[in-house]
Amino acid sequence: MKNNDKTNVMRILDAKKISYISHTYEPDASMSGEEIAAILGEDADKVFKTLMTQGKSGWYYVFVVPVKEELDLKKAAKAAGEKAVVMIKQKELLPLTGYVHGGCSPVGMKKAFPTFIHETAKQYGEMFVSAGKVGFQIELSPDDLARTVGCGFADIVSENL
DSSP states (O other): OOGGGOOHHHHHHHHTTOOOEEEEOOOOTTOOHHHHHHHHTOOGGGBEEEEEEEETTSOEEEEEEETTSOBOHHHHHHHHTOSOEEEOOHHHHHHHHSOOTTOOOSSSOSSOOOEEEEGGGGGSSOEEEEOSSTTEEEEEOHHHHHHHHTOEEEOOBOOOO
16 A cells, blocks of 8 residues: 555654554445445455544544444443443544544544543454545554543444344
């Protein structure tokens, strides 16, 4: 990968001397996270999406959950210490984070927001998150991601019934 192919997320990880592997794929706006996991040849449990919410207090929170799971808003609110959280509107994502839908990464947002990674990430040696641009993913250890963004792990997904 040429240096000009690096995303800001990769530059941040390089500067912090965090080990990662970058992956690219041909993006398609209609692709689901599970389809992206299949293209990468990875278990969808190890590929995570980054979701932005706003709490009743007005604060914003980032939740990183497996692509095939749904964020449980009640569990998310509890993890954040809020009465309630709601997903932000898609049009608010770019001005708030600097990222577009499908390319939102927990690393390198415009501001540092309280961030929570679903606890299942800890059972894997590596996990995948967006590298900050549609068509780019990074693979890194959950602990390295948590240290980089200063976040913790929590049970934040809906129970499968």
